Amino acid sequence: MLAIPSDADKQPFGTTSLACSISRDDWDRAVVGMLRMPYGETPVPDGPPPDTAVAVAAVSQLCRQRGQVWVARRGVWAVEGLADGRILTALEGVGLDCWSGSTGRLLWQVPVDGTGYQIRVLPGGRTALVLTQVSQRYRDGWWIQDPSVVLEVDLDDGAVRKTHRSSSPAVLVSRTDGSWALRDTDWNRRSRTAGEVAFxxxxxxxxxxxxxxxxxxxxxFDIRYAPELLFLQGQRNEPWRDKWVVAVDAPTGRVRRLFPLEWDAPQGRRLFGGSGAYLDDGTGPALVHSGAVHSGAGPLPENAFVVRRRYPTGEPQWIFTVDRAAAALDADDTFVYVVFTSGELIVLGAEDGVVRARQELRIAGRPVVPLSLARVGAGRLAIGTLDGQVLVLPVSASTHAPTTEGFSEPALGGLSQSAGAGA
Incomplete structure (x- = not known):
């Protein structure tokens, strides 16, 4: 039983599953081509789709029997902290949630059609920008992606003050003075505006x-605290080649090339971008950013990295390599905090890149998959997870290492705080 080769094959076959038969007189020896796919696959009728209403009713009943209220939540793609201790989250079906950082109580919510993916708190801390996007749809042999929407949300009460509609799917880029821009992400190349930046x-x-x-x-290339609007730019016809970090001036639109993404030119590697932060500490201004080295063989040991680079010239000051890609990064003048798709949190020294602490993230003994991370006040980190939770981690004042031992049982749909964080 095989899956159809691609989504486009569902229409001619009328199903998503195929049956085939491979016969051999001798299965004791392996020979070249012995498992080559035969022609004449037989469509296998798809079974009835699962009734999600039945599953929801069963889970809800079990929760009620235990005095719990169950609310479905998925992927917290962005998390940010406010100066007064509140915590903002963006996730599937929610443009913005605002939580009390001390009690984990939901203060207000901005529902949306689609998913909240990025949050930017504007100078003054009274307004946040939230980029939202509905899921792509498959139609007539093409994936259809609707334009992104940016909401301006009042952080006092959650009221949406303005709605900015992009002409395409986009990512949000900002700088510390509040200027922001959207970059068209139509990677299918069907849009004439693919890759354009709009302010x-x-x-x-x-x-x-x-x-x-x-x-x-x-x-x-999502850089926190950036003094400029920073992007990655490759060759026009082959955008994955010769990729540079560039700054785009607003509102003039002048593009300045800063430094190549590849810091070791003789290797000629194809590097992927990632999340990062701008720092200006005792060793001077720098960008700390994550990324990965492309390999046709898939993920390889030490092919993902976090690197600190002098700004704006790009010379590497330290390089930390890992096996799994970084999901999110934040930093202060002393430490760099990174969560990885492996479920691990690693704290690095900001000036030297030396590992200060590392911890596998778990709730009640079960591993979680982190999607987002932010510093949320002195001595605390917030980490958004794939299953819709936010872990609030206290940081030891003596070692500045996260204390993730012994998480309390999380409140469904809310903030999960580790022991000692006021849960």
């Missing part, structure tokens, strides 16, 4: 900037 207000009447196509997976 947010007050510069949104300016001409868009053609920055070149957005290469899927490779061009994401």
């Amino acid at each position: 947010g207000p007050p510069a949104d009447d300016a001409t868009t900037i053609p920055l070149g196509p957005y290469d899927l997976f490779n061009h994401f």
Whole structure:
């Protein structure tokens, strides 16, 4: 029993499963081509889809029997902390949640059609930008991606003050003075605006900037505390080649090349972008960012990395290599905090890249998959997970290492705080 080769084959076959038969007189020896796919696969009728209403009713009943209220939540793609201790989250079906950082109580919520993916708190801490996106749809042999929407949300009460509709799917890039821009991410190359940068207000009447196509997976470059609007730019016809970190001035639109993403030119590697942060500490201004080395063989040992680079010239100051890609990164003048798709949190020294602490993230003994991370006040980190929770981790004042031992049982749909964090 095999899956159809691709989604486009569902229409001619009328199903997502195929049956085939491979016969041999002698199965004791392996020979070249012995498992080559035969022609004439037989479509296998798809079974009835699962009744999600039955599953929801069963889970809800079990929770009620135990005095719990069950609410379905999925992937917390962004988390941010406010100066007063509140915590913001963005996730599937929710543009923005606002939580009390001390009690884990939900204060207000901004529901959306689609998913909240990025949060930017504007200077002054009174307003946040939230980028939302509905899921892509498959139609007539093509994946259809609707344009992104950016909401301006009042952080006092959760009221949506303005709605900015992009002309395409996009990612949000900002700088510390509040200027922001959207980069078109239409990687299918069907849009004439693919890769263009459009500025947010007050510069949104300016001409868009053609920055070149957005290469899927490779061009994401989400830098916290950046003094400039930073992007990755490759060759126009082959955007994955010769990728540079560039700064785009707002509102003039002037593009300045800063440094190549590949810091070791003789190796000629194809690097992917990632999340990062701008620092200006005792060793001077720098970018600390994550990324990965592309390999046709799939993930390879030490092919993912976190690197600190002098700003704006790009010389590497330290390099930390790992086996799994970074999911999110934040930093202060002393430490760099990174969560990885392996479920591990690692704390690095900001000046030297030396590992200060590392911890596998678990709740009640079960591993979780982190999607987002942010510092949320002195001595605390918040980590958003794939299953819709937010872990609030206290940090030891003496070692500055996260205390993740002995998580309390999380409140369903809310904030999960580790022991000693006020749960």
